[in-house]
Amino acid sequence: MINKTVANVSDALKGVEDGMTFMLGGFGLCGIPENAIDELVRLGIKDITCISNNAGVDDFGLGLLLQKRQIKKMISSYVGENDEFERQMLSGELEVELTPQGTLAEKCRAAQAGFPAFYTPAGYGTQVAEGKETREFDGKMYVLEPAFKADFAFVKAWKGDEAGNLIFKGTARNFNPCMCGAATITVAEVEELLPAGSLDPNQIHIPGIFVQRIFQGKNYEKRIEQRTVRMRQ
């Protein structure tokens, strides 16, 4: 067993620098690497590029890094419901590369799986395809999209073991598995870190080979963005 465990979040983030590109898992506030984000805020590193489906909300998630002007560029699919993001984007303070959600996921997966690029029909004939190579297959048009390149991937899982194997919960899975192994160094934070052998190998979502560092996360807030409920009859 190759042990991937590090003691805490500051050891897990050793080597992060100004100007780097990071992948961050999560959909809205669901399944975001809360501990890694807090540490990036604390370290105060600047001019970073973040690949993340959303940018949190004004006062949580990646919104915290936006507030401190630590982010130079966001690569995301959706920025609605985040006023500060929209304001910085419209004023030109923040560079934003809006990417269709499936393309965003696949650009991560391609990096993980060793594909330099792939063709997708998403965005053909729109602003997203401007300046990109297009090609016809069986009478349908596709756009060539390159894989992402990133320095660190920060992901959050439900359970993990010392070997770096990960299991996700519910829709907190989202982009997290796609980002594992898609950057030079993948850092996984987990709600429950267990000894090797504790997890059933049949149930592993992401094998430890895709993870360089794993640590026991703390104080998960798991904020709910839209609390919707129904009445009991």
Add this chain to the structure above:
Amino acid sequence: MLDKNGIAKRIAKEVKDGYYVNLGIGIPTLVANFVRDDISVEFQSENGVLGMGPFPFEGEEDADVINAGKQTITTLPGASFFDSALSFGMIRGQHVHLTILGAMEVAENGDIANWKIPGKMVKGMGGAMDLVASAENIIVAMMHTNRAGESKLLKRCTLPLTGVGCVTKIVTNLAVLEVTSEGFKLLERAPGVSVDEIQAATKGKLVVEGEIPEMQI
């Protein structure tokens, strides 16, 4: 004239037994409330769930179980969770039978715009570009006109496109229309709405053939 629930109720009739269906944010989300309970349908949400159920009872919300609108949800027996790449594999690979989404504009050639108003508002496309580029059956749920009273059914979209030539059907507060090579073919009128009223609210080419029935909802 229909309200948002009326539009959702009419669209629910397009959902057939055995369908996997992706519902967008807004009016499309309401469609799930009106699907007949004697057919088997599974709702997909692109953030990674198939077999979505109703909202949870108060106190039973789980921050780790949401839909693409970031609303807390439940799952039904037979549900599954998966990652974003697999989710869009389902969509791109055309395993999802029906996509229902909102729009700011639809053109008579089936183009759709729903993610950006230059200089004013940018929400982002989310999964909409992937959905409209791949789905074979795309129904748009929207109001026939915008807040300023201008038609949203146009000859050509004026806003940045989400997808080209992809919309198959449109259900609005006034009508059900099909996108054809001739233009917007009027299929049904909303209760109490005349063909003339629909014509007046439609800027793109409206094709009216014979008697247009009133919607049955």
